[in-house]
Amino acid sequence: MDEQDKACFGEGTVARGDRKQKRKAQHRCRQTTDRCRTRKPNGSVAAQYCGISSPSHRDVTPLIRLKGNSDLYGVTVKMQLTSNSQRQAGLAALLVNLALEGRAGGRSYPGLRERALNQAFAEQLHAPMRQRLLSVDDAGARLYSVAVALRPVFEAPDETTAAKTLNDLMLRYGARPYLVEDVGQPFHLHFHGDGETDVEALAGEFAVSLALLMDTFGTRRFGICHAKECDRAYVDVTRNGSKLYCSEACAARMKMAEYRARSNRNR
Known part of the structure; x- marks a missing residue:
């Protein structure tokens, strides 16, 4: 678990099937929205709990490379x-x-x-x-x-x-x-x-x-x-x-x- 996951979940590991822990994690994520939304699309548990779907590689047009920080969520890569x-x-x-x-x-x-x-x-x-x-x-x-x-x-x-x-x-x-x-x-x-x-x-x-x-x-x-x-x-x-x-x-x-x-x- 990296630093940004810890920001969402704390030091402990969150079980996927634990609803109570899941709600707590979501609450913490709402408090750290900026950090959650700037995560790279690596399919991490944090991104899933935040309600942010990691984009599939099929959704990224091969020839597009955006300048700057193109990993920010909210940037539409497919043109x-x-x-x-x-x-x-x-x-x-x-x-x-x-x-x-x-x-x-x-x-x-x-x-x-x-x-x-x-x-x-x-x-x-x-x-x-x-x-x-x-x-x-x-x-x-x-x-x-x-x-x-x-x-x-x-x-x-x-x-x-x-x-x-x-x-x-x-x-x-x-x-x-x-x-x-x-x-x-x-x-x-x-x-x-x-x-x-x-x-x-x-x-x-x-x-x-x-x-x-x-x-x-x-x-x-x-x-x-x-x-x-x-x-x-x-x-x-x-x-x-x-x-x-x-x-x-x-x-x-x-x-x-x-x-x-x-x-x-x-x-």
């Missing part, structure tokens, strides 16, 4: 803007990978066109946007054009090039912020672009989402798969920013290649 931006950035990479020909997982990939591209990409969207996208007659051709425009962002050799490309895309698609209330979600920011169809609206969103990633992490959170014989784009939303491959299949393939190389050297 819908960042969560939505991560999803949109991932969809940008997906569109590039679906549309453009090249190498994928060591094999030749022809890319999708027209209706096949529209259907494959629309399956990844929420129902309202999916229906709107499928209703656009030439959505496949427009999506392919957006994929071609986005690909240089992932291929950029340096941050200056990536920034210039993203600035051009945000200007081209007229990305603008506005608040949206989706079903089951509170109001949150979107950055749909201006254009003839919903494809251009999504393009503006994709450009801003990648720009937000770059604003926080530089270009190390997106790029081209590091596996041999693969040129698919990826977006990294892991906690430690360690992703180098477009898929688990490519990661496993490269680990196996490294293992075989080590085995051959040891012979």
Whole structure:
């Protein structure tokens, strides 16, 4: 029991099932509210008796790191803007990978066109946007054009090039912020672009989402798969920013290649 638990409970240990001791502990906690509320979310008995739920790791958006004392209770760590931006950035990479020909997982990939591209990409969207996208007659051709425009962002050799490309895309698609209330979600920011169809609206969103990633992490959170014989784009939303491959299949393939190389050297 550490010092802050002692402040709530005194020197003795409080049994979880002892209601009388529990009420006493709660009374002491009300007298030391400030200290109880500044406890770190470590699931301690003190936090439970204070009626403060320790946040689950699943509730903390991986890419958010607040400056200062982010462990204070009452600070909302999960930000819908960042969560939505991560999803949109991932969809940008997906569109590039679906549309453009090249190498994928060591094999030749022809890319999708027209209706096949529209259907494959629309399956990844929420129902309202999916229906709107499928209703656009030439959505496949427009999506392919957006994929071609986005690909240089992932291929950029340096941050200056990536920034210039993203600035051009945000200007081209007229990305603008506005608040949206989706079903089951509170109001949150979107950055749909201006254009003839919903494809251009999504393009503006994709450009801003990648720009937000770059604003926080530089270009190390997106790029081209590091596996041999693969040129698919990826977006990294892991906690430690360690992703180098477009898929688990490519990661496993490269680990196996490294293992075989080590085995051959040891012979």
